[in-house]
Amino acid sequence: MTDSVAETMKKKLEAAFAPAELEIIDDSHRHAGHAGARPEGESHFTIHMTSARFQGLSRVARHQAVHKVLATELAGPVHALSLNLKSDQTP
Amino acid sequence: MSDIHQTIEDTIKTNAVVLFMKGTAQQPQCGFSATVVRILYHLGVEFKDVNVLQNQEYREGIKTYSSWPTIPQLYIKGEFVGGCDIVREMFESGELRSLFEEQDLISA
Numbered sequence: 199m200t201d202s203v204a205e206t207m208k209k210k211l212e213a214a215f216a217p218a219e220l221e222i223i224d225d226s227h228r229h230a231g232h233a234g235a236r237p238e239g240e241s242h243f244t245i246h247m248t249s250a251r252f253q254g255l256s257r258v259a260r261h262q263a264v265h266k267v268l269a270t271e272l273a274g275p276v277h278a279l280s281l282n283l284k285s286d287q288t289p
Numbered sequence: 290m291s292d293i294h295q296t297i298e299d300t301i302k303t304n305a306v307v308l309f310m311k312g313t314a315q316q317p318q319c320g321f322s323a324t325v326v327r328i329l330y331h332l333g334v335e336f337k338d339v340n341v342l343q344n345q346e347y348r349e350g351i352k353t354y355s356s357w358p359t360i361p362q363l364y365i366k367g368e369f370v371g372g373c374d375i376v377r378e379m380f381e382s383g384e385l386r387s388l389f390e391e392q393d394l395i396s397a
Contacts (some may be wrong), residue, residue, distance in 0.1 A: 257375045265358050272358045278321065281374050
């Protein structure tokens, strides 16, 4: 059995960023029938991640680092990815 | 530089604020694009909307130009600011208003 898209992204993000916090939310049901939605779901995600690796990086650079790690998913099943990236626990 | 990248560069250099989006400012075709439009209207900033759905070359070209895989994309004074998440974060923290004020694009 192959991993779900969410499971694959989780493994990749854990390997790349050693996050202190990582939450992947599948929002696909909110976009059912809308452009880019797939019948099997797993097309729209929100990711909340806190990682020390983001320290010193601009917002754009943080997002780009995540885009790079998830390039395969973004070019494939993932139509929309909302990112909330923090460098440490303090808001 | 490819033709489309040159076209994009001309657009962001000749317009202070450019939003590459799905649909138009009047009629956004995607929730993320609509969010950014609402924020820009709320701040009262003038911007040029570029509908990437009207032109497949633009749709792919803007992604490679910015090294950013998704749309919408906001440019201010020729600089890439971010997509929907970043624009929303900067709006909520007040940074976006400050940036427009510093660039004399809205009055303080």
